[in-house]
Amino acid sequence: MTTRTPLMAGNWKMNLNHLEAIAHVQKLAFALADKDYDACEVAVLPPFTDLRSVQTLVDGDKLKIKYGAQDISAHDSGAYTGEISGAMLAKLKCTYVAIGHSERRQYHAETDEIVNAKVKAAHKHGLTPILCVGEELEVREAGNHVTHTLTQVEGGLKDVPAEQAESIVIAYEPVWAIGTGKVCGADDAQEVCAAIRGKVAELYSQEVADAVRIQYGGSVKSGNVAEIMAKPDIDGALVGGASLDADEFVKIVRFRDQ
């Protein structure tokens, strides 16, 4: 079986300006600088306006922290006011891009078709998508959370070839657990993450399913991360609020030390 390196990623959402971003990444780098702390891959997803500053810092100090964007345009270039292309993100040496976050689905009407086009745009420019999926509260209460989430996985990966799918990261983020303090129980999160891996195996192969990293996101904190990470199909966390506090995010990254 493939060994999957956990990916701990901080989704800053619309927080921290470029000056705050520099201070924050410096703090993370300092706190994670002990010799080869590579039990986890660590990434930050700052707002677009911070990316150049983060790139300069990471490049200049040869930091191991990776970074990426919170969204990408489905288009390559042209008359799309306000959009940021994959080529632009690649030029800033982004590794990751979050796609289909529930806040984009909810506030920007992103459908599975749009999400799928963005996944393809990311691949085209050598970026690794973090494909975000997850159900709203009503869907969970109706017991349809697995079906709902798998439909989003299938939609997001439509016509994505196996060699691209195996490097993808899928983040299971139940909408009702985001920013609410209501963490999804570790067993409940594992149920959906295992089903996602099963779906990837069905769409591609067991080999691809074993390679794909699946994160959990939704009110992850230093106090609950170890329990979540102990689950066999959970390969990391996508952290919102708690990633804005550098000390807390470092504790999350060092979940094994707790």
Ligand SMILES: O=C(CO)COP(=O)(O)O
């Ligand atoms: O949406 C999230 C990460 O993408 C999770 O946010 P919180 O960690 O603030 O619940």
